[in-house]
Amino acid sequence: MAAERGRGRGGLHRLPPGGRDGQVRARDAAAGRRRRVRGHRRGRRQDLRLPGDRGRPGGQRERAGQRGPHRGAVSRFYKLSGSGNDFLALAEPAQPPGPETIRAWCRRGVSLGGDGLFLLRRAEGGVVMEYFNSDGYLADLCLNGTRCAAQLAFHLGWAEGSVRLRTGAGEVFARRVDESRVAVELPVPAEPPQEMTVEAGGALWTGYQLLVGVPHFVVLWASGLETVPVRELGALLRRHPAFGPPGTNVNFVRFPSQDRMEIRTYERGVEDETLSCGSGVLAGSAVGIFLGRARFPLHVTTQGGFELEVTDLPGWRWSLAGDARVVAEGELLAGALASPAPPPWAAAGAPLA
Structure with a gap:
């Protein structure tokens, strides 16, 4: 099994060397052959410079540990799927769930299960989305989650046809393609x-x-x-x-x-x-x-x-369109918070026989 080597490079200019640790070789483009990944050739380019990590590297933010688990704070939930990415969603919760609660709810086979959870709130000019990975971390951007958040806004009657979503990575415009598909637009x-x-x-x-x-x-x-x-x-x-x-x-x-x-x-x-x-x-x-x-x-x-x-x-914008559906809504019960520790052999990482 071998990865395919890059060939036919378009000569676009490279990222500056990052000074990272580990065994890594960054290969620079030939001098004088500098172009960018391009969007539409008409109009002025707007680069995707997303500031939402608030100074933290990698677009994945600190755990929301200061909030605590808030185990009884919310009960109504929505389940959504975006081309196979599945999410839990809370609409305007009184209090956001803590990381322990998110991890418990997202655990497959034990609770509802999901790749992540997002909170959605109405705001002037659109909606605000806050996204958590299933491990309890806040993340600045999940595009399938953003498409699902737009679909939920349509489902709830908060928007019709199109909506602007404020994410941790900046503002994203979304439009409804049909009942089961949503497109998002963002800079190259x-x-x-x-x-x-x-x-x-x-x-x-x-x-x-x-x-x-x-x-x-x-x-x-x-x-x-x-x-x-x-x-x-x-x-x-x-x-x-x-x-x-x-x-x-x-x-x-x-x-x-x-x-x-x-x-x-x-x-x-x-x-x-x-x-x-x-x-x-x-x-x-x-x-x-x-x-x-x-x-x-x-x-x-x-x-x-x-x-x-x-x-x-x-x-200089791209569109990503595809499946985004609200598949269920219901009430969270206390049993959804079960979070048993893994057995010793799983914790030790022992290989399967």
Whole structure:
């Protein structure tokens, strides 16, 4: 199993060297061949410079530990799915849940289960979304979660047809494509992908690092994605020292043709493969455009079996459209807070027999 080496580079300029630790080689573009990942060629470029990490690296913020668990603070919940990413949502809760509660609710098989949880509140000019990964961390951006938050706003009658959402990474515009699909629009990534090679699991892996609200590492995979050891290799790359303490999301992508991309993602904060990752889809798309391997509109197949579409818009903006549904609403009961400790063999990481 080997990753595909980058070829056919478009000569876009690189990120500046980061001075990171670990075994890593950053490869600079040839002098004089400097272009960016481009959006629509008409109009003035607006880079995706998302300030929402509030000075913290990696777009993943501190635990909301100061809030406490607030175990009896909320009871009404919504369950949503965006191309396989599933989320719990609370609409204008009296108090936000603490990290222990979020982890308990998101635990699959024991409670409701979910890749994350978001809070949604009405605000002047749109809505405000606060997103938590399933591990209890606040994260600045989850694009599938943002599309689902827009769908919930439509479902609740807070907006009709389109809505502006304020996220930890900045403002995102969303529009309803139809009853089960939502599109979000945002600026082209501010910096082009940076090619780098890291050592993990006794092998060298070449990929592309970039920030799409949160950090991503994109590895081109030469053969079918069924051959990718996503959990094992994804976990090693996600925590590689080259990406610093925040770590990174890891995406394995393949381009069967210039208008199609296939992707599997190991998500930071979920610490597992997810069925879809919206910001990962944009990261993979940016790498494909950067290398000349992709063109718009780009049709993307995720592990969940859904298709997302990335298109180029005027004014240096991209659109990400696809499945986003409210699948259930109900009342949280005390049993949802069960959080048993893992058994000793799981805690020790013993291999399966």
